Amino acid sequence: MGVVGFAGIRISAAALITSTLLLSGCMGLVGNDSEGFDLNVEPDSGHGMIYSSFQDGMQTSITYPVITFDFSGSTDYGRATSFGVDPGDGRDPITIDSSDGTEIPIEFQKHGLYSAIAFGVDESGFRVNLAIEVMIEQRIDWYENNTGTPEDFVFDSTPGNDGPIPSHFLLNSTVENPSVIEIDGREVDVRWDIVNHEGVCQSAAENVGNGDETLWKTIHFGPLAVHEVKLTIEEGQDRINVHHALEIRYAG
Known part of the structure; x- marks a missing residue:
């Protein structure tokens, strides 16, 4: 082991290294x-999970973790x-x-x-x-009751920092065609479109019988920025009930 000397004092190199580590409080190596x-x-x-709820386009609640x-x-x-x-x-x-x-x-x-x-x-x-x-992560519940013109459900998948974008979002969309009259109730044809900055990225269509409901489940990986869920009544005059349940996820 080498030594250094000055003013008649000899100090080993090992002692110098030890002293440096003990004084390095910012490194978390300070002894008791x-x-x-x-x-x-x-x-x-x-x-943690953010929970928010909307009724007929208006936010009714939000809970932060x-x-x-x-x-x-x-x-x-x-x-x-x-x-x-x-x-x-x-x-x-x-x-x-x-x-x-x-x-x-x-x-x-x-x-x-x-x-x-x-x-x-x-x-x-x-x-x-x-x-x-x-x-x-975040869960959003969007409800509309007795609507003939469903509103666009808009959400933002942009994270709250400069970190990674979400892994995916999950959408469970339920459409109910409630039975207004028992006899000769009407069917209704509905169409879903998920739209992002590039245009329509996912679509689906379904016929919902009188008194019935249907569920569209979909997943979208690597979502960027703002998305819209557009639900359109294409055929039929019935009014419908809608529940979009969306989860923005960062893990599988």
């Missing part, structure tokens, strides 16, 4: 005998002055003083694959980072 801590963060879930990041498992976390989470969606980091607690709840309002950065800062100003993957 230093002023740092080892960061350990546990989210209560790595997955909340992921809570728990810092209490960090070694010597009492030496930290603050904890924080950068959600990865363009917002500023959310921080708390360590004296105020060890949990940070984050509400996600857009679907996407997020690389959230959890971090702690100790009393010397050293910051330790930890990347945590969070998957946020």
Whole structure:
């Protein structure tokens, strides 16, 4: 092992390397005998779902998922002055003083694959980072009752960050032709078109008997940007009930 000497003092190279590592608080390698801590963060879930509902074209409800990041498992976390989470969606980091607690709840309002950065800062100003993957998906329920001219169902598959686009979306579309009169009720012919920026990407058609309902199930991989589900009554004068159930997915 080589040595270095200056002013009559000889210090081994190994000792210099060890000192450098122990002072590197930002690398998460600070020992318990230093002023740092080892960061350990546990989210209560790595997955969340946004739920929204529409009735006759008007949004009636929306629920956003909340992921809570728990810092209490960090070694010597009492030496930290603050904890924080950068959600990865363009917002500023959310921080708390360590004296105020060890949990940070984050509400996600857009679907996407997020690389959230959890971090702690100790009393010397050293910051330790930890990347945590969070998957946020979305379900939309669209209802129309007793309609003769179904509205276009418009949704956006653009993620809430610069991350990957969704793996796919699933559409379960139910059309009911309710029986208004018991005898000589009318059939109705309907047509679905899914439209994106390139035009019609999927279509289907079905005849729905009086008092019957039909279900169109489809999947679309790698969706980009805004899509519209257009439902048209092509034949028949009956009014129909509609339920589009759409899920934007990032995993199989």
